[in-house]
Amino acid sequence: MAKLLNLAMAAKMAGxxxxxxxxxxxxxxxxxxxxxxxxxxxxxxYPGAELTNKHExxxxxxxxxxxxxxxxNEHSEERLLQxxxxxxxxxxxxQQKNMxxxxxxxxxxxxxxxxNAKCEKKDKAMLETMMTWLNSxxxxxxxx
Numbered sequence: 001m002a003k004l005l006n007l008a009m010a011a012k013m014a015g016x017x018x019x020x021x022x023x024x025x026x027x028x029x030x031x032x033x034x035x036x037x038x039x040x041x042x043x044x045x046y047p048g049a050e051l052t053n054k055h056e057x058x059x060x061x062x063x064x065x066x067x068x069x070x071x072x073n074e075h076s077e078e079r080l081l082q083x084x085x086x087x088x089x090x091x092x093x094x095q096q097k098n099m100x101x102x103x104x105x106x107x108x109x110x111x112x113x114x115x116n117a118k119c120e121k122k123d124k125a126m127l128e129t130m131m132t133w134l135n136s137x138x139x140x141x142x143x144x
Contacts, residue, residue: 004036
């Protein structure tokens, strides 16, 4: 994989100003890849580019990587905390909805019992079947 340099580092290695590098790019003499310059492309245009100071380059790359990792970790922790708060709030809203639905179901059961006490004999069998089903569903779903 070809090593890529930003404009500032390419200019530094070539011993020219960043403006000179930009001019070479604009004139089509120096080609870029996603805004970065390949080392071999820099050497093609600037044969005297200084590539001997590898320790300085390695230190620079290590600092950039470390900074990037630290930024990712900071943002990741902040984002995770934000997501946890959002999920906690969402859970609370859903728990409230579930409690409201459970109250509706209990109220429905009470009304069915009241209707069963007042209805005619022919309707009692149907209401009792419905109440049996409702009681079974409430037990399975831990609704009291």
